[in-house]
Amino acid sequence: MNLLTLKNLIYSLSKGEKKSFSLLAGMQEGDKKYLKLYEYLLMSKDIDVESLEKSYTKNGLESARKHLYYNLMKALRQAENDKNIENRLINDLKDTQILHRKGFVKESFEYLDKIKQTALSNELYPCFLMAARLELQYLTRLQLAGLDEFELIKKQRKIEEILEHEMQVHRHSSLHEIILIRYWRKGTVNSLQEKTKLNDLLLEEYNILNNRNYRSFESQKLHLNFQSAYFMMIGDNEGSLKIFYELDSLFQRNTHLWTDSPTYYIFLLDGILTDLCAMERFDEMPFFVNQLKNISSDSQDLNWQIELLTLHHQLTISNHKDQFENAAKFLEVQKEFIEKLTTNTPFNSQAQLCLTIAITHFWQQEYKQTLRFLNFILNNYRNTFSYQIYVQSRFLFLITQYELANFDYLRYEIRSFERKLKADKQESFLENLLLDILKKLIQNQKNTSKIFENFQEKLKDLDASSDQQRILKVLQIEHWFKIKNANFALVDRICQT
Template sequence: MSSFTALQALVHSLSKAEKRYFKLFCDLQTGNKIYFCLYQLLEKKEYGPEEITTIMSKKYPEAVIETARKHLYRMLMKSLRSFESDKAIENRLMQRIQDIKILFNKGLLELCFGELERAMELALKYEKFSYYLILARLELQYLTLLEFPDTDENALITKQEKINQVLHQEQWINRHFTLDEVLLHRYLHNGPVRSQLEINKLNDLLLEEFQVISNKHHHSILSKKLHLHFQSTYFLMTGNHPESLHLFKQLLVLFQAHQHLLLDSPLYYIYLINGILTDLRSMRQHREMPYFIDCLRRIEPASESLALFIQHLLYLHQIILALDLGNYAQGEILIQTYKKEILNKVKVIPPNADATIHLAMALIYFGLHQFPTALHHVNYVLHQSSKYISHQVYSLCRILRLIIQVELKNDDYLYYELRSVERKLKAEEKLFKTEKLTIQFLKKWIASNRAPKHLELFFRNVKEIMQDPYENQLLTWFDFISWTEAKLTRQTYAQLIQAKNKEMVC
């Protein structure tokens, strides 16, 4: 991306509030504002870099466009820093550090040390230990320069011991963060475990987390938050949804009791609500889902990108709810609204989250018998790089593409595609029972000109295999049993899903 294109992307990413603030910020500046003319051209989205350069050269023949570009970038970043300055504890602490340095350099020592004390209290209150360490070292640096005024040896040692204590606490919290991030990485990239072997691979993290909890001498709200998040994610990943839901709800209580956690780490809170909704769906407790969807809706995001991610999750869970209940028409309405509001802004949506909603869209259109549209959404996922998408989502899309091709009666294409999918899954060592069974069935069924005996055998086998809790997870997304039954009884997949849902409600 060129520097000019990057600047254009930055201008287009500004929210309405940020644009208003930037214009007010520029009004306070003096001198020739060539950079602001450049900003106005970039804001219009009508011109490319070459056209903008031509317009600027005609309007300001003596100006250097590259200088105006650099100055606009500096002014935008300065404005955004000012706009965000009081929204996060880190920003407030960084401002305090700058204020303290200015006061010391001006010789206003009482004000300086007063600010230092208040800033250190703020850092400890919100458990920003790395900022506390910066402030504490700054205090000792200034005391040393001033030859330790009003500070005896005991007071100095007390300050040093406090630094060591906080440093120790920060080290343990950093270890806890590391484990939590590794577990979350495995969950987001691999999805739920599919075998006992995969559970065993998680035990190293579980043991390390236990050691961190056991050896920690200082307990804090932050460490409790990390512990609950780690444990709830572990149980979510291993398919123990009741225990995962129980821990997520404990974490929710912690957030509600300490509101600064929500302001300080909104992404953790968003993933918390997302985890609760995932557990409720897996447990088929759909009646509870609207309440937590509303919890997502009530979050006040600190940035436009976070607001967009929340909107994405709102649509995702509403589409999923419509999908699970067999309300395919309602799901299509949600999809159309999503496309109008969010689809052109997917650059800030994580690739895996983007792929997941396209899988949900594909299944909605599958239920509506709009198979070409369903195939379009599946192909969208499969054309993305698999390294950014969880294996479960990617694998499901591969299998779903085969089933859609069955519905479209593209048997010639299926012959080659089946071999390709089987080869890829074997190479990745991800050919689990359901995928293997489905591929073998489709190969035999197509080769026999769709003989009913293969369909009946697959129906019996898939019912049996779905008793395995590791394989049963796939039913959350696509009901292989209902699809096979629909073929045998000449009903539609949608009719059987809706009938099953009515039985569960009754």
């Protein structure tokens, strides 16, 4: 891990994780030069490698970097160790190996029985497989003492049954990933060829469902996720909505399987809310926002994440329903809390929330505040959050500069953004269209109605790519263009009279 990545890892640490690292470092003896590097990366905005190397002996910086990474990861592992059942089972497996090696054979088998039962009741099948295989290894070393052939075959068949289930889950998961990437990259299907390919995936899923020998929470979850993506790809929003409620119901019926580790459910709800926003089903969103808000966790990090996502989606609903004054009042009430959220959550989440807040300020014509939050995002972009958030933030930054009539600066920023897109090979029809429209608006402030009409006409050529459609919908660019067009048309009529 290089120094920049290590710096980003340190920035991502919560207060609890920093405390765990400090406690670990305090228990160690001997040279602790890596702590000096830790403090430097924590406090410095930029990394001056030459200056750093001078403060260490030959190869000292590299040694400190390796030690710092090792101890950071060790502290993070210790902080996570007992937070969920899976971690505890893995630790129990290690304890079993130690007991068996020390000669406590009976106790090690009792441990393995307990691990297998807990793993099965919590559908943690990989843990069951590890425990079951370890049990057979230990029994073989003891010449299968106390075991007859029927009992041995029963144990082997149980392993085969679970392995087959895991293989089916893998196949099902692969299909889900394929349909997701098609949806995210290409959006809804239009051509006969695309529909045929999609139906092939549907047939494969049908075969998996027909041949499954185990109806687990994971297999049901994958089926509903696949169906949801399928309905979105064919443009059946009602079908998708029905599946969203079924998915939530499935999780509510199986709380014992995820309560101690609710991360997947949190991000499932986040995904559902994002999709509902894309479908413009804003009245359906509050139910899922409340489900998100009601998740409880022993992890402070996850609680911060829940609060941040809840705030983001509440603001999104207000923004898209043109309730900008309500959103602004809500922001004012949550001001201190937002400061806490933007220092205690992963940077990708911070960036998403800051973009939503910037959009709220933009529609309130509070451009100074808009730029404040956008600058926070753009100044900290070092591949630490999604490229899509970066592109959306940069476009809003350009539009804000246009509203402020900073045209000279705007020309410079447009050229800079064009170079960035080209260098990253991220140019697309929409990016080029929006930049072209902005350049035309700067050049021609009088004949704007034709520019806007041209924009609307060219939007018809935009493919159904979800990535590109999401930029339009998140920033409400079409709405902005309509308002600008109406304003300019009014000015033109006044001038003519």
